[in-house]
Amino acid sequence: MGIIKTKNVVFDYIRRNEEGDVEGITTAVKDVSMDIQEGDFIAILGHNGSGKSTLAKHFNAILYPTEGTVWVNGKDTTDDSKLWDIRQEAGMVFQNPDNQIIGQVVEEDVGFGPENMGIPTREIWERVEESLKAVGMYEYRKHSPNKLSGGQKQRVSIAGVIAMHPKCIILDEPTAMLDPNGRKEVIRAVRALNDVERVTVILITHYMEEIIYANKVFVMDAGEIAMEGTPREIFSQVEKLKQLRLEVPKVTLLAYELKKSGLDLPDGILTTKELADALEQKG
Amino acid sequence: MALILDHVTYEYGTGTELKVKALDDINLVIPDGQFIGLIGHTGSGKSTLVQHLNGLIKPTSGNIYYNGKDIHDEDFSKKELRSKVGLVFQYPEHQLFEIDVFSDVCFGPKNLGLDKKEVELRAYQALKQVGLEDEYFYQSPFDLSGGQKRRVAIAGVLAMKPEVLILDEPTAGLDPKGRDEILGLVSKLRKETGMTIILVSHSMDDVAEYVDRILVMNKGRLMFDDEPKKVFSHVEELESMGLAAPQVTYIMMELKKRGYPVDTNVITISEAAKEIKRVWASK
Ligand SMILES: Nc1ncnc2c1ncn2[C@@H]1O[C@H](COP(=O)(O)OP(=O)(O)OP(=O)(O)O)[C@@H](O)[C@H]1O
Ligand SMILES: Nc1ncnc2c1ncn2[C@@H]1O[C@H](COP(=O)(O)OP(=O)(O)OP(=O)(O)O)[C@@H](O)[C@H]1O
Ligand SMILES: [Mg+2]
Ligand SMILES: [Mg+2]
Numbered sequence: 001m002g003i004i005k006t007k008n009v010v011f012d013y014i015r016r017n018e019e020g021d022v023e024g025i026t027t028a029v030k031d032v033s034m035d036i037q038e039g040d041f042i043a044i045l046g047h048n049g050s051g052k053s054t055l056a057k058h059f060n061a062i063l064y065p066t067e068g069t070v071w072v073n074g075k076d077t078t079d080d081s082k083l084w085d086i087r088q089e090a091g092m093v094f095q096n097p098d099n100q101i102i103g104q105v106v107e108e109d110v111g112f113g114p115e116n117m118g119i120p121t122r123e124i125w126e127r128v129e130e131s132l133k134a135v136g137m138y139e140y141r142k143h144s145p146n147k148l149s150g151g152q153k154q155r156v157s158i159a160g161v162i163a164m165h166p167k168c169i170i171l172d173e174p175t176a177m178l179d180p181n182g183r184k185e186v187i188r189a190v191r192a193l194n195d196v197e198r199v200t201v202i203l204i205t206h207y208m209e210e211i212i213y214a215n216k217v218f219v220m221d222a223g224e225i226a227m228e229g230t231p232r233e234i235f236s237q238v239e240k241l242k243q244l245r246l247e248v249p250k251v252t253l254l255a256y257e258l259k260k261s262g263l264d265l266p267d268g269i270l271t272t273k274e275l276a277d278a279l280e281q282k283g
Numbered sequence: 284m285a286l287i288l289d290h291v292t293y294e295y296g297t298g299t300e301l302k303v304k305a306l307d308d309i310n311l312v313i314p315d316g317q318f319i320g321l322i323g324h325t326g327s328g329k330s331t332l333v334q335h336l337n338g339l340i341k342p343t344s345g346n347i348y349y350n351g352k353d354i355h356d357e358d359f360s361k362k363e364l365r366s367k368v369g370l371v372f373q374y375p376e377h378q379l380f381e382i383d384v385f386s387d388v389c390f391g392p393k394n395l396g397l398d399k400k401e402v403e404l405r406a407y408q409a410l411k412q413v414g415l416e417d418e419y420f421y422q423s424p425f426d427l428s429g430g431q432k433r434r435v436a437i438a439g440v441l442a443m444k445p446e447v448l449i450l451d452e453p454t455a456g457l458d459p460k461g462r463d464e465i466l467g468l469v470s471k472l473r474k475e476t477g478m479t480i481i482l483v484s485h486s487m488d489d490v491a492e493y494v495d496r497i498l499v500m501n502k503g504r505l506m507f508d509d510e511p512k513k514v515f516s517h518v519e520e521l522e523s524m525g526l527a528a529p530q531v532t533y534i535m536m537e538l539k540k541r542g543y544p545v546d547t548n549v550i551t552i553s554e555a556a557k558e559i560k561r562v563w564a565s566k
Contacts, residue, residue: 048430151325181525245460
């Protein structure tokens, strides 16, 4: 069994009126089974409302399946006695950093997680420094998180999770508010955690370019897993992705357009280098 | 008829240890009907700048004129300004507050004093324009997915039919199809109604595709103000400010480096495809 495993997971949001009667049910996740191995770099794509965040919240026991089971490092997430272990092993960076930031000062905020875990003070400070440096926010350690720009806040919340040294880090659209450089830095930091520390990464994003280094991609559609494969396998299916409201990286799209107009290029080109190499072959 | 910023400077936390000069001597003329892209690193002052345009923030020094009148004059109606200059906030959560989606979108037009029928018609149209399905109309806006919230926030401002529409990172969190839909929609509104559009974005590709003028902010200062091709010809300066050129520009630069006589001043996929075909057709 991998670090995160789900079996036939279904999740219903149940809306009730003031009297407590059921007003409506949204089945946000439908029969999802996946087995994520330690050290994997997983990407999850899917249209708005396809269930990505709902599924991700099962990975650190924020939500529990209506049907089916989720295990984190072998522990059933519904086992209350394991809650803190689970939250420590699987750290989550939310879509909106405002929901995550609690401290009055940046360094306090980042130290909050390790402190809660009972880490000795000296080590907390080391971790705070190391994680703030990893996201390029060390200079801002004395600032108030509420007064940072959107992208700065997002990097602080990532540092907060890194400081807990989780086995698995789940990032829900971590780069949505970042500038091109910030986006590169975060992806680089995440890849380094994965490569060097063997931290399992689960990345949810709407930016196709960010996932070309993933070893596996899941595409969700209306709560279900619609596609599963390597980035190259997934991005070779331009039309299918379009139907699912997605796209391919710009380089892949350009190669696809060129191919359609008669240049004989291979499918699933993912990087500038690959495209230039393929064009070079033509002369 | 225009928005004019004359020597606008803004400082947060004046008189405290942590004061930040978020805007530094900004001079700008925004004529009617332009589609403007506002880019800059995180924390460069974009959100601060756009909040000046509808009077939410008052400059520390300098003046802002709308249609020739100083917006901070005593006899200038802020309420009217906010109905003419509509701002969609960077975080939709900062904008949503009503008990259901439909009431939320009605809020703006209702405040304009329109009759109920007109208010509801506008709300309905706006929600259709942003592509939110009917099933969500009577749900709480807080029970929506990230991208769905974003759509509701955009609809709320569209329903006011402003003369100037400012969108602060409106496509962050939208799925790729949704990005195209929203940008296509504002582009169409601009053409049909002559609305001025100001788009704050971290996507160089989107900006290259849609706008006719780009403003580049760097550490509170306006660094470039020019047409997209000219701005994106400053690749190195942009990178040193945390920004980048569109992805296709890098592809052309790589081909040039490999000795192919391609024009590197290309910023969209269709231009790139055309240029590559031109060069490779002769082979
Ligand atoms: N708190 C909630 N209460 C009721 N329904 C909800 C709630 N949160 C999400 N939903 C619904 O569940 C479905 C899945 O939402 P989810 O947030 O998981 O989507 P997502 O794939 O993360 O979308 P996005 O890309 O927009 O973030 C959507 O139809 C959404 O409206
Ligand atoms: N309420 C506030 N109090 C104090 N400083 C602030 C406040 N809001 C923003 N700042 C600071 O002002 C500067 C400009 O922030 P602003 O939010 O305008 O940037 P931005 O360009 O919109 O960034 P982003 O792309 O991350 O949204 C930043 O250095 C930020 O830390
Ligand atoms: Mg989500
Ligand atoms: Mg901003």
